[in-house]
Amino acid sequence: MKNSTVFLARRILTNVNSPASRLRSYCSPPSSSSPPRNNKLFVGGLSWSVDERSLKDAFSSFGEVTEVNILYDKDSGRSRGFGFVNFSKEDDARSAKDAMDGKALLGRPLRISFALEKVRGGPLVVPRLSNIGDVTNRNTKLPGERYARGLILTWT
């Protein structure tokens, strides 16, 4: 049993460096300095009154939009202020990002970037180091806070 474990580990280790590796990392891909080349845009800064319909209308002039998702708060039902817009062609996604990033929709400027690749069945490790030193792990709401949910801190 130990042998098979070692064997598996060796296989994984050798496959990691193989260009044909189909392994998907929990961490950000190495040398991810260049933006991810996918067709999915992360759209933040959404006004809480923007729904998926109007969001798709705002982006479908740049190409075929195959999927639009806005995330809503489970309890309040209010928009969480961000969503995802998927284009069929990544060229259209790029032009939409370039044209719409910073542009106001319903009074609030959009913040658009390429969506991070989410690993299926695994956590999404965000390459961001804010919140360190301010780690909270609670589900209670403090005075002045609107969102106070447990925070799982990961880093790259």
Add this chain to the structure above:
DNA sequence: CATGAGCGG
């Protein structure tokens, strides 16, 4: 009523 960083199901 309220308002604002971030990457989900």
